[in-house]
Amino acid sequence: xxxxxxxxxxxxxxxxxxxxxxxxxxxxxxxxxxxxxxxxxxxxxxxxxxxxxxxxxxxxxxxxxxxxxxxxxxxxxxxxxxxxxxxxxxxxxxxxxxxxxxxxxxxxxxxxxxxxxxxxxxxxxxxxxxxxxxxxxxxxxxxxxxxxxxxxxxxxxxxxxxxxxxxxxxxxxxxxxxxxxxxxxxxxxxxxxxxxxxxxxxxxxxxxxxxxxxxxxxxxxxxxxxxxxxxxxxxxxxxxxxxxxxxxxxxxxxxxxxxxxxxxxxxxxxxxxxxxxxxxxxxxxxxxxxxxxxxxxxxxxxxxxxxxxxxxxxxxxxxxxxxxxxxxxxxxxxxxxxxxxxxxxxxxxxxxxxxxxx
Amino acid sequence: xxxxxxxxxxxxxxxxxxxxxxxxxxxxxxxxxxxxxxxxxxxxxxxxxxxxxxxxxxxxxxxxxxxxxxxxxxxxxxxxxxxxxxxxxxxxxxxxxxxxxxxxxxxxxxxxxxxxxxxxxxxxxxx
Numbered sequence: 039x040x041x042x043x044x045x046x047x048x049x050x051x052x053x054x055x056x057x058x059x060x061x062x063x064x065x066x067x068x069x070x071x072x073x074x075x076x077x078x079x080x081x082x083x084x085x086x087x088x089x090x091x092x093x094x095x096x097x098x099x100x101x102x103x104x105x106x107x108x109x110x111x112x113x114x115x116x117x118x119x120x121x122x123x124x125x126x127x128x129x130x131x132x133x134x135x136x137x138x139x140x141x142x143x144x145x146x147x148x149x150x151x152x153x154x155x156x157x158x159x160x161x162x163x164x165x166x167x168x169x170x171x172x173x174x175x176x177x178x179x180x181x182x183x184x185x186x187x188x189x190x191x192x193x194x195x196x197x198x199x200x201x202x203x204x205x206x207x208x209x210x211x212x213x214x215x216x217x218x219x220x221x222x223x224x225x226x227x228x229x230x231x232x233x234x235x236x237x238x239x240x241x242x243x244x245x246x247x248x249x250x251x252x253x254x255x256x257x258x259x260x261x262x263x264x265x266x267x268x269x270x271x272x273x274x275x276x277x278x279x280x281x282x283x284x285x286x287x288x289x290x291x292x293x294x295x296x297x298x299x300x301x302x303x304x305x306x307x308x309x310x311x312x313x314x315x316x317x318x319x320x321x322x323x324x325x326x327x328x329x330x331x332x333x334x335x336x337x338x339x340x341x342x343x344x345x346x347x348x349x350x351x352x353x354x355x356x357x358x359x360x361x362x363x364x365x366x367x368x369x370x371x372x373x374x375x376x377x378x379x380x381x382x383x384x385x386x387x388x389x390x391x392x393x394x395x396x
Numbered sequence: 397x398x399x400x401x402x403x404x405x406x407x408x409x410x411x412x413x414x415x416x417x418x419x420x421x422x423x424x425x426x427x428x429x430x431x432x433x434x435x436x437x438x439x440x441x442x443x444x445x446x447x448x449x450x451x452x453x454x455x456x457x458x459x460x461x462x463x464x465x466x467x468x469x470x471x472x473x474x475x476x477x478x479x480x481x482x483x484x485x486x487x488x489x490x491x492x493x494x495x496x497x498x499x500x501x502x503x504x505x506x507x508x509x510x511x512x513x514x515x516x517x518x519x520x521x522x523x
Contacts, residue, residue: 051405055405055406088482088485089478098509098510100510100514101510102510102511102512102513102514103509103510103511103512103513103514104512104514105512105513105514137514149471149474149475149478150468150471150474150475151471151472151474151475151478152478176509176512178512222425222428222429225428225429225431225434226428226434226437226438228434231431231434231435231438232434232438233438233442236442236445237441237442239449240445240446240448240449241448241449248441255424255428256425258420258421258424259416259417259420259421259424260417260421262417263413263414263416263417266413267410267413270406270409270410270413392516392517393516395516396514396515396516
């Protein structure tokens with residue numbers, strides 16, 4: 039390049055940066071003065087509520103539906119609107135447009151009197167009850183379940199405890215099985231250091247701040263870096279909108295029922311019950327080999343919450359003949375929402391589910 | 397024309413932020429992965445939970461002296477209300493079943509539901 043060309047390039051670069059700086063100032067004011075975008079706006083009806091449990095049905099958007107309904111099971115730590123962030127960034131909207139009949143189990147903060155809820159309540163009572171309600175509501179006798187993170191764990195346990203069905207397919211997103219491979223969580227919650235009884239006995243339900251801080255401590259610099267990136271991209275409306283939605287969701291953690299948390303630490307983390315085939319609930323063993331329905335496990339290559347090593351054993355252990363693991367680039371949340379999910383996961387999920395939902 | 401990254405100050409800044417984030421996270425993870433950290437953070441959590449519990453007990457005694465209900469007592473009332481809600485739910489279900497409410501529910505959701513006859517497009521190989 040000639041010297042004059044380089045000067046032109048630097049000139050145009052400076053001009054662009056000045057324009058962006060002006061836009062940052064204008065839009066920075068808008069950012070602080072405007073309300074956050076509203077997630078979870080796809081029309082839905084509340085079918086059933088029971089304390090911490092909410093069962094929703096999304097209104098179909100397609101003229102023709104697949105026969106088998108799809109029940110999403112959200113993680114107990116976070117809100118379900120990660121499945122339905124915004125038009126164009128909503129997994130729910132995408133699934134509805136492809137012709138799926140979509141239901142959602144979403145969780146409210148457990149009430150003080152729900153501190154006694156146990157894994158048995160979630161896997162032998164809540165999910166089976168919702169499956170029955172979904173089947174009755176749509177008039178089908180089979181249901182596909184899709185669980186995210188801890189919602190995946192509950193779905194896997196449910197599937198292992200109910201080999202007789204009516205589960206048609208099981209889809210799990212970033213679901214931990216080998217809890218000795220959960221990185222810093224394994225270290226922090228080690229029985230030599232962590233007195234879970236003291237915590238639960240003192241507090242009843244485990245506060246959302248505790249859950250939020252645990253997640254934040256895994257990547258302590260990421261929130262600050264995110265703020266810097268937000269400032270840099272304030273001129274970009276799409277970036278700002280997306281940032282605000284993810285920011286809101288990631289800080290919107292839920293408290294956990296005390297006994298459920300105690301059991302999760304002792305049975306899943308300390309005894310590694312799912313991996314060691316040692317988890318018994320309601321007198322039944324949650325043996326992953328009992329699962330015979332087709333299984334798809336979507337895992338993230340750079341997942342800092344559920345590392346790949348923790349999630350990997352699911353496909354090895356399930357008894358299904360039809361099973362598949364899908365490893366995607368990205369992290370724990372980007373498999374569900376964001377550009378990565380829209381471009382990489384959703385079409386593959388649709389292709390897998392479609393031929394198994396007829 | 398593609399711009400050389402070395403001449404793009406914004407790109408250099410972005411790289412710097414990314415590198416800073418990566419390095420700090422790695423450093424913090426190494427520190428937080430030690431036994432000492434796990435021990436001290438759990439001591440802090442235990443202490444905080446203990447203090448919260450003691451505070452709650454003291455507050456309970458204070459509220460009782462003012463003839464006001466404590467959080468625990470309110471929670472107990474909540475529990476009883478929850479039980480009543482559950483009973484009401486069951487009564488409602490029985491009423492819906494007897495009145496053929498299932499059909500009405502479909503009508504509320506919007507006329508006739510779409511047929512469940514969809515088949516996937518031919519996509520070639522499985523993903």
